[in-house]
Amino acid sequence: MLESIYLVGLKFINMLKPYSFLFLLSFSLLSINLADAQSSNEDALFIKKIYNQILNDGDCYDWLHQLSTVYGGRLAGSKNADRAVLFTKSIMDTIGFDKVYLQECIVPHWERGAPEQVDAHFNGQIKQLRATALGNSPGGKAKAEVIEVFSLDEVKKLGRNAIEGKIVFYNRPMNPSQIRTFNAYGGAVDQRGTGPAIASRFGAVATVVRSMTTMTDGVPHTGVTIFGEDKPTPAAAISTLDADWLSAQLKKGKVEISLETHGQLLPDVISHNVIGEIKGSTYPDKIILVGGHLDSWDIGGGAHDDGAGCVHSMQVLRTMRKLNYQPKHTIRCVLFMNEENGLGGGKAYAEASNKNQEYHMAALESDSGGFTPRGFSVDAENDVFAPRFKMMTEWLPLLEPYGLSLTKGGSGADINPLKGQKGMLIGFRPDSQRYFDFHHTSEDTIDAVNQRELELGAASITSLIYLIDKYGL
């Protein structure tokens, strides 16, 4: 018989490889059953239902497709941002939330204007660099000799004599040895965030910054820069390929850069957070928030940053409805406006919440992309953290079969202002390896998002919210 040959033959053992994991799965479910009793078993089954619902019938990918293509590039203050507010509210209006509303917030209104142009001049030749003006940077024109530096301190040490009249080129790469790419970003982003201000303070006429990515490619990465009390001067990021080229060229001799940007900081405008909730049956006044930020940089689709977090969050409540799960606590989905350049939405939300004497028992933000989930990082005021975190770690046997861990660490920029309410703040942590391939670029579009990875993220967040709701914190 063919099947028996198939089953016993060494020749085709490669086909059998996959089955070994079935054993592993049953092993995991078994250990849950042994570890606890009936309620754990109920939880394991309900979590399995959550995953099944989202992997078979989830809406998050379709929502993200529309949000990031039809409403892509939705910087706070822009028309796209306003349209994205109405679009996501219309989704919430139609999927069975108890209450849906907009919450006003004040946001800055920066516009890029016409495309920036950055050219290198050397040996009588001109090379166009792939560049993108930094958010908040002013429009302007400059042409000057380039000086390459690797840190803010280097600019300060070099001082006005060396810097005045020049274009400063920050070129410290993100460190590829960092396993979590966010660490590498954290170790380099000061060059973009305050590098232009420091350069300006010492007399530079403009700044170019190496893009924040470990990829070597031709894609420039934008992001916010802050001038504070320093004079705003034109500032742009250039692609890592162009940064490497420029650095090599500077070793051979003098290079001038001519740069033209068209950014404009217009008067602040009113925008909105989009909020929807399911009222808790037992503890309606204890809120569990799940959210992401609705705004994105203007040059891409904001698919991973942070369309993914928005659709993750809406999917949580959608799935609860689909599974006829009535939460004990109020589950509130918040899509924050203006995370990228000011946190207007996060601040307005916390202010209103404190004024209304609300209590957020937990708040979870997804703002690290739509990649395969690896777990959650958990934060709270010191005096309340330990016992609640310990309680959460007791859920690990239910989460580990899905590849999820819990660690102590930061949560999210938009929910951090709620920390004073002394609830637990949670950051969703997907795999970080590809995040900075797309972050703040024209490539952060729907084709950069894998549907299964996005859905697994939504399912993992829904599962944790379910456990928090069931057991309280």
Place this chain on the structure above:
Amino acid sequence: MLESIYLVGLKFINMLKPYSFLFLLSFSLLSINLADAQSSNEDALFIKKIYNQILNDGDCYDWLHQLSTVYGGRLAGSKNADRAVLFTKSIMDTIGFDKVYLQECIVPHWERGAPEQVDAHFNGQIKQLRATALGNSPGGKAKAEVIEVFSLDEVKKLGRNAIEGKIVFYNRPMNPSQIRTFNAYGGAVDQRGTGPAIASRFGAVATVVRSMTTMTDGVPHTGVTIFGEDKPTPAAAISTLDADWLSAQLKKGKVEISLETHGQLLPDVISHNVIGEIKGSTYPDKIILVGGHLDSWDIGGGAHDDGAGCVHSMQVLRTMRKLNYQPKHTIRCVLFMNEENGLGGGKAYAEASNKNQEYHMAALESDSGGFTPRGFSVDAENDVFAPRFKMMTEWLPLLEPYGLSLTKGGSGADINPLKGQKGMLIGFRPDSQRYFDFHHTSEDTIDAVNQRELELGAASITSLIYLIDKYGL
């Protein structure tokens, strides 16, 4: 001062998010230090060196770029396979191994021939289906009415009366609810592996199979099919989009398919495993094998399957040399030929090894793609497994900071024949979510591989091999 605003201001706390992970990293290193003493600390430092070497100066991505583009589509028995043997040997010859050699093996020689054509005929219209003939399937022409089934059992139940003269269409999807995609593959691949043989046994003139993927797209997935004693008949996989269309069309009425394939099973030929090793200083007769398979399906570049495993394996020895690490045990890199349609290389290797009375203390295979590592699954004969696996789990504090776990489970098709030597067999387990987006398709090319993810895989494998070498098993 700008920096102090930057550091304390709520407004820019989003820039600080990344730094929280620095704390986590130091926390992890600290717990290693406390858990064990000096040697663990030494190990942690050496593993960090391994990651640094590969993430900053690894060769594996460049090797894979060449292997999968210049030598892409290297089915055993093909000219590309022969050229890939010489290419990978030439790499090994130049990177400082103690010994490099080819090992003969006998492999089947199937050729696809001219492109296959599969057309659906309905209501006087014709629609071309995106299709790929299955490996080992014969050339031939057929035109007949389609009958849709969802399992091999269904064909057997329907019997000859219903099946004879028809084209059988297997359309059971991979189950998207499975968290690990290999489980979903395992639950569907019998339709491709033996479905055509069963259909043929009951008189079908040809078979079409839904492609093995959870993606809904237009890309057909090939793979081996086995006729055994049943009469070989033409067999092709069609894309999931076309399978969905065909299924919907069949609900409306009769559909005929015309199909033409050009496969030929030629006489077996001699091919080669490519082997390189570093001799152990203390236990040269105890072998630690690390390998992948060099052959791939003919229609893509074999980048994830299994170019990734080959370059992972070469990188292990390369990095040991780069770090001047002299292993105590013999570390042997084996690139196996013919995993995809016969395991000729794996069988020849085990046979020669047993004949030479070798002992493989451990063998690790990477054959699940070049994605972010999640850990290893470990297998061995029952009587030796438990104490050695327990010893390996004591290394977890060194591996977990890199997101790596150890589980009991299958290893790899090529190394499985070594199980009788009673060493530990280990399968590298990267994230599985995107694997079946590319598996056995024309899309399995270098652009489907992320450099960092590939390098992290190589570093995680090197780290485990280092620990096995240092402590023995």
